[in-house]
Amino acid sequence: MSFEIPGVLWRRDPLARERPLVFDSPHSGTDYPEDFGFCCPLEELRRVEDTYVDELWGAAPEHGATLIGAVFPRSYLDPNRTAHDIDPKLLADDAASQLLLRPETRTGLVRRIAKRGVRIYDRKLSAEEIRQRIDRCHTPYHRVLDETCERLHRKFGAVWHINCHSMPSAPRQTGRPPEPEQADFVLGDRDGRTCAAEFTGFVARTLRDMGYDARINEGYKGVEIVRRHGHPAEGRHSLQIEVDRALYMDQHTLAKLPGFDRLKADITRLIERVAAFASERARMA
16 A cells, blocks of 8 residues: 655655665655746756665565655755754844744754855745745655554564665775775764664664665754654664765766665665664563
8 A cells, every 4th residue: 555645745654564664765755846936057056965865775565564755845944853943044134033042053954045146035934834834744754654664663563764865975986895884874863862773773784784884864864854753762773874975876967876786685685674674672572
């Protein structure tokens, strides 16, 4: 069984025996709404996406997990931010007084720039425009993810959630190893606050055994989604995983590289092992 809200999200349900395991890709959406009203080149916004991340983790339902993905683009609204994380510089003069603003991150709920020097809008946004985006995209995305994790927690007594992302990097030279400072994967658990160290360590070891450089909380510790779902003392474990884009795509053209299929196969192996881990630990819960 699958579920979708057109233009907002899709949920792909397990195709095998259900496990207490959820994956979500909040930044791989490519459906640009008509009311976006951006003025910068579309290709600049496309480079903000976590392109192909939903595809890399696409085998999750085959191993009993639920996979959820946003359809709207990250540059339109970022579900990995709180609804109050709004840049005041983005707003019309009267909008700030109508919204409860608590800016927390550099990019915020609605991006103001695509990259340094490239503005997304040639106008200010109204409070109503921000509210409509929240009501249309942010609220239902979190509702579906919340309901899925809650149902599995009730059924199994515990739930494991992986928040799937990609991270930009400098292009790699074919046939040469990555630079020492550049990881293949970064796992984020907000310094151990959103999932048990056993789970973070298991995922890191699995990736390292495949030959990848996997690091923990190095530059990417996790933001709103893992903070919201990670309560390990209650049997709710949430881990963010960032994968280096240079492993699988040209970061300028967004074309898949020859390494895409290998990476997807390795991520599928990781999914299979995480599914077994979650099933075993759920029986012990």
